[in-house]
Amino acid sequence: MHVAHLSLHNFRSYADIDVALEPGVCAFVGRNGQGKTNLVEAIDYLSRLSSHRVASDAPMIRAGAERAIVRASVVRDGRTAVLEVQMNPGKANQARVNRSPLPRAREIVGLVRTVVFSPEDLTLVKGDPSDRRKFLDDLMMLRTPRLAGLKADYDRVLKQRNTLLKTAGNARRGSASQEGALDTLVVWDEHLARLGAELLVERIRLVDALRPYLGKAYQTVARGASRDDADLAHKPSFDLSDAIVEHAAIEAALLAEIERRRKDELDRGISLVGPHRDELVLSLGSTEARLPVKGYASHGESWSFALALKLASYDLLRSDGDDPILILDDVFAELDTQRRAQLAELVSGAEQVLVTAAVPEDVPAALAGVRYRVGDGAVTREEDGSP
Structure with missing residues (x-):
């Protein structure tokens, strides 16, 4: 299972953005506050209808916007499905699969599976x-x-x-x-x-x-x-x-x-x-x-x-x-060198690994892959993700 394309509308810091993704490792690199985590948070939200960062939907809706939309093309067993959730403050959220509305938003839960590693894990x-x-x-x-x-x-x-x-x-x-x-x-x-x-x-x-x-x-x-x-x-x-x-x-x-x-x-x-x-x-x-x-x-x-x-x-x-999508959200900055290497080795074989890091050096060599530069509201793919 992997996400091939992500579209966001009024989600967090993004008014509108489209990002094409690849199987394997996708690393989002940029200074803190540039929107790296917003990208992976959106994918995780599609999985569970909740965030690993906040307890309610309101903070995920761009300031001044009436609603936010998260849409992703998900490839599973060679078939592609477009999953979408519209977040409506004060009202019931709406979900669609291949543009067909679901009776209840919660019916989208589990159609894409994610496991998130983040600094917030310590609260567990x-x-x-x-x-x-x-x-x-x-x-x-x-x-x-x-x-x-x-x-x-x-x-x-x-x-x-x-x-x-x-x-x-x-x-x-x-x-x-x-x-x-x-x-x-x-x-x-x-x-x-x-x-x-x-x-x-x-x-x-x-x-x-x-x-x-x-x-x-x-x-x-x-x-x-x-x-x-x-x-x-x-x-x-x-x-x-x-x-x-x-x-x-x-x-x-x-x-x-x-x-x-x-x-x-x-x-x-x-x-x-x-x-x-x-x-x-x-x-x-x-x-x-x-x-x-x-x-x-x-x-x-x-x-x-x-x-x-x-x-x-x-x-x-x-x-x-199923092979869930692994999300490593700024987790390597919290680990010593040995634990970085151990974790990278353990997850490197996953079908898709999404990594966020403030600097390229925080991404272990075992997780070389496609790299994206995140900054100034843009997400730019680099030609070579190797260190």
Whole structure:
């Protein structure tokens, strides 16, 4: 899989730009602030309908513009498809495939697959649990695009349930408005438990599938490490036996916990139980003495773990039969010489690798390929991408 052509309209710093791309390595080189990352961010956005840099669409729309359009020609198994997303602030986004509108924008998720390496990856290790949940859910939806609908349905139910909790919690005890809200809340409890159980099952399966790839990747990028040194585990927001993996059993356990925490939820006006409060626990060390990466790992170990997570994602997606597009966004400036060489060697065989760098020297020799100069609002292809 590779992107053969990228067109942007009012996306970030670009009013209009068209860039022809090649399989193999495409390196975008230019000073900071010239728009290198904007190019690869657009491709990643087509993959997941989200950015690795910001949490909402608004910052990606050019100042003063009403909407932005990202369009790419994607080649997969010898066939070309044109994917397009129109970003509409305050309204639903629109997506098209070969100029035919999709019923919902989220149906474009997974038609092009990307794995991004960037300085922001460190938040996977040092950031909030929400960063790790997003990592899991993005990977889950890339592997199985229909799960984007499940996640959207869960988020909708969660929002509605939180509104009811606030209404019931603020109403006078025993009043008609409180009783009505509590009666309605029971229905939304069931919706949350059903959808939450589905989401939990998928996350548990994903963590189990990712674990062996993580160990192998960490052994590769960390000096002197073995494949048993790195581990990850899914930790639900409530006690759940490791033996419980079936949807019906998880749904029943989730519903029981919701009922147990009813008073706390009404007092706080938010849902305290469900996948939206789960954690992905990352740990290092021998099986007998594992420690959480967050708070215990050195800066170098944290970087190695973050890189290993992304490499494991790439290998897992490849095991599904696809070769995702790899995006290395200004990542080499953050690595020492040995890790640069290791990472470059690991990814050099991908069908397409998109690299951004401030100076040519930041692009390892193993990733020589087509080079583009980015500056003054223009993207210019150079004749020779070799160092």
